[in-house]
Amino acid sequence: MLPHHIVIEHNPTKAISGFLSKSSYSKMCILMDENTESYCYPSITKFLPPHSILRVKSGEENKNLATTSLIWQQLTEFTMDRHGLLIILGGGVLGDMGGFCAATYKRGIDFLLMPTTLLAQVDASVGGKLGIDFDHFKNHIGLFQEPASTLICTDFLNTLPKRELRSGFAEIIKHCLISDKSMWDTLRNKSFDQQDWKTLVQHSVEYKWSVVTKDPREKGLRKVLNFGHTVGHAVEGYTLKRGNRIFHGEAIAVGMICEAYLAFKKNLLDQEGLDQITEYLIKLFGKVELPQQHDLILSGMLQDKKNKGNKILMALIKGIGKAVWDVEISEEEIKSSLLYYATASY
Numbered sequence: 001m002l003p004h005h006i007v008i009e010h011n012p013t014k015a016i017s018g019f020l021s022k023s024s025y026s027k028m029c030i031l032m033d034e035n036t037e038s039y040c041y042p043s044i045t046k047f048l049p050p051h052s053i054l055r056v057k058s059g060e061e062n063k064n065l066a067t068t069s070l071i072w073q074q075l076t077e078f079t080m081d082r083h084g085l086l087i088i089l090g091g092g093v094l095g096d097m098g099g100f101c102a103a104t105y106k107r108g109i110d111f112l113l114m115p116t117t118l119l120a121q122v123d124a125s126v127g128g129k130l131g132i133d134f135d136h137f138k139n140h141i142g143l144f145q146e147p148a149s150t151l152i153c154t155d156f157l158n159t160l161p162k163r164e165l166r167s168g169f170a171e172i173i174k175h176c177l178i179s180d181k182s183m184w185d186t187l188r189n190k191s192f193d194q195q196d197w198k199t200l201v202q203h204s205v206e207y208k209w210s211v212v213t214k215d216p217r218e219k220g221l222r223k224v225l226n227f228g229h230t231v232g233h234a235v236e237g238y239t240l241k242r243g244n245r246i247f248h249g250e251a252i253a254v255g256m257i258c259e260a261y262l263a264f265k266k267n268l269l270d271q272e273g274l275d276q277i278t279e280y281l282i283k284l285f286g287k288v289e290l291p292q293q294h295d296l297i298l299s300g301m302l303q304d305k306k307n308k309g310n311k312i313l314m315a316l317i318k319g320i321g322k323a324v325w326d327v328e329i330s331e332e333e334i335k336s337s338l339l340y341y342a343t344a345s346y
Contacts (some may be wrong), residue, residue: 001206002205002206002209003209003213005146005147005148005149005150006126006149006150006152006205006209007019007149007150007151007152008152008154008201008202008205009151009152009153010153010154010155010198011153011155012040012043012044012114012151012153012155012156013043013044013047015114015151015153016044016047016048016114016151017047019112019149019151020047020048020049023085023148025083025084025085025110026081026083026084027051027052027078027079027080027081027083027084027085028048028049028050028051028052028084028085028086028087029051029052029053029054029074029075029078029080029084029085029086029087030048030051030052030053030054030086030087030088030089031054031056031071031086031087031088031089031090031094031098032053032054032055032056032089032090032094033055033056033057033058033090033094034055034057034058035058035090036089036090036091036094036116037053037055039116039159040089040114040116040156040159041089043155044089044114048087051087052074052078054071054074054075054078054086056070056071056094056097058090058091058093058094059093059245060093060133060236060240060245060248061240061245062093063093063096063097063132063133064132064133064134065132065134065141067097067132068097068100068101068132071097071098071101072101072104072105075101075105080105080106080109081106081109082106082107082108082109083109084109084110085109085110085111085112085148086098086101086102086109086110086111086112087111087112087114088102088111088112088113088114089114089116090114090115090116090117090120091115091116091117091119091120091124091164092115092117092119092120092123092124092125092248095113095115095120095124095125095130096124096129096130096131096132096139096142097130097131097132098111099111099113099130099145099147100130100131100132100141100142100143103130103143103145104143108145110147110148111147111148112147112148112149112150112151113125113147113149113150113151114150114151114153114156115150115152115156116153116156116159117156117157117160117164117167117168118157118160118164118165118167118168118169118171118172118197118201119164119167119168119170119171119248119249120168121152121154121156121157121168121201121205122168122171122172122175122200122201122204122205122208123168123171123204123208125147125150125152126150126205126208126209126212127208127209127212127216127222127225128144128145128146128147128212128216129142129144130142130143130144130145131143133237133240136237136240136241136300137237137300137303138233138236138237139305140303144216144217152201152205154197154198154201157197162192163247164247166192166247166249166284166285167247167248167249167250168249169192169195169249169284170228170248170249170250170252170253170256170285171204171249171252172187172200172203172204173187173253173256173280173281174225174227174228174252174256175203175204175207175208176321177227177256177260177277177317177320177321177323178224178225178227178315178317178321178322178323179207179224179321179322179323180203180207180321181319181320181321182321183203184320184321187200188276188280192284208225211224211225220325221325223306223315223325223326224315224323224324224325225315226306226314226315226325227256227259227314227315227316227317227323228252228253228255228256228259229252229255229315230255230259230301230304230306230312230314230315230329231254231255231258231259231297231301231334231337231338232248232251232252232253232254232255232256233251233255233300233304234297234298234299234300234301234304235251235254235255235288235290235297235300236248236251237300238290238291238296238297238300239251239288246288249285250285250288251288253281253284253285254285254288254290254341256277256281257277257278257281257282257340257341257344258334258337258338258340258341259314259315259316259317259337260273260274260277260278260317261274261278261336261337261340261341262314262316262327262329262333262334262337263316263317263318265333265336265337266316266327268316268317268318268319268324269316269317269318269319269320270319273317273319273320276320277320278344278346279346282344282345282346283346287341287344290338290341290342294334294335294338294339297334297338298331298334298335301334306325306326308326311328312328312329312330312331312334313325313326313327313328313329314327314329315327
């Protein structure tokens with residue numbers, strides 16, 4: 001069951017009209033990038049009361065303090081008060097950053113998430129994690145704060161290019177690998193173009209919310225959601241730093257293969273499971289070229305938020321459909337997983 005503030009509705013106009021009919025705000029701003037302004041904003045604009053528009057550039061490379069400062073500056077220029085609403089129309093980058101700005105502006109104003117990408121709908125918009133990147137470290141500065149509402153409108157998925165849609169699919173795959181073997185078997189036996197997005201969105205959102213409600217501040221169980229992300233975030237940060245950034249889901253696919261290998265080496269996953277995961281993800285996402293100097297990736301993991309002291313801690317699957325967390329991994333084990341990825345082929 002989902003809470004009242006998370007609404008899954010195919011039609012975005014119906015979703016926004018329903019929320020605003022039960023709300024009263026002194027002022028309203030809508031935060032967009034150039035993509036959501038072109039492809040998503042036209043479908044809801046006539047259903048909005050008078051509002052101001054905040055514009056930022058799209059892309060992970062803009063999820064930083066400079067853009068955050070720009071958003072705060074625009075809110076200030078529009079004299080947004082603490083009784084106002086910030087509507088965030090965009091993907092995970094905009095949701096993380098816009099929510100962070102709203103939660104800190106004048107000690108906090110209400111914000112409404114309207115996630116427009118598959119990645120944001122099934123992952124970033126659920127659970128109250130907000131933040132920005134800092135010095136190429138993913139989500140290094142942030143906080144926890146739930147939005148006034150999250151309106152997940154699956155019609156927005158029709159505006160996405162295939163690569164963006166596939167990136168979000170990586171998080172759906174992760175949810176199945178850590179929680180639902182039968183759903184994993186269902187999706188891996190279909191081609192990408194045959195996937196039932198409405199069912200998969202509902203499944204992922206319900207699962208993630210069930211975890212978040214039990215552990216909202218990520219003290220234990222919620223850490224399982226980081227499967228694939230210790231290696232994945234480091235790979236993403238490495239490519240961002242080098243100026244050839246790959247999509248988040250593409251990096252997480254690398255991370256899931258590496259971390260499935262580590263689960264295999266820890267006797268948590270059998271050979272068949274490792275082969276299934278490796279084959280499926282490589283066929284779907286291809287291979288990312290990683291540096292032969294694995295220390296360039298490892299350095300990113302040393303800053304991972306799950307670490308404790310000098311220990312690198314990971315969430316790993318325990319068979320397909322279950323997961324454990326706080327598994328200590330050595331630097332040599334990580335290097336061996338990167339070598340496994342580099343030499344794997346299907």
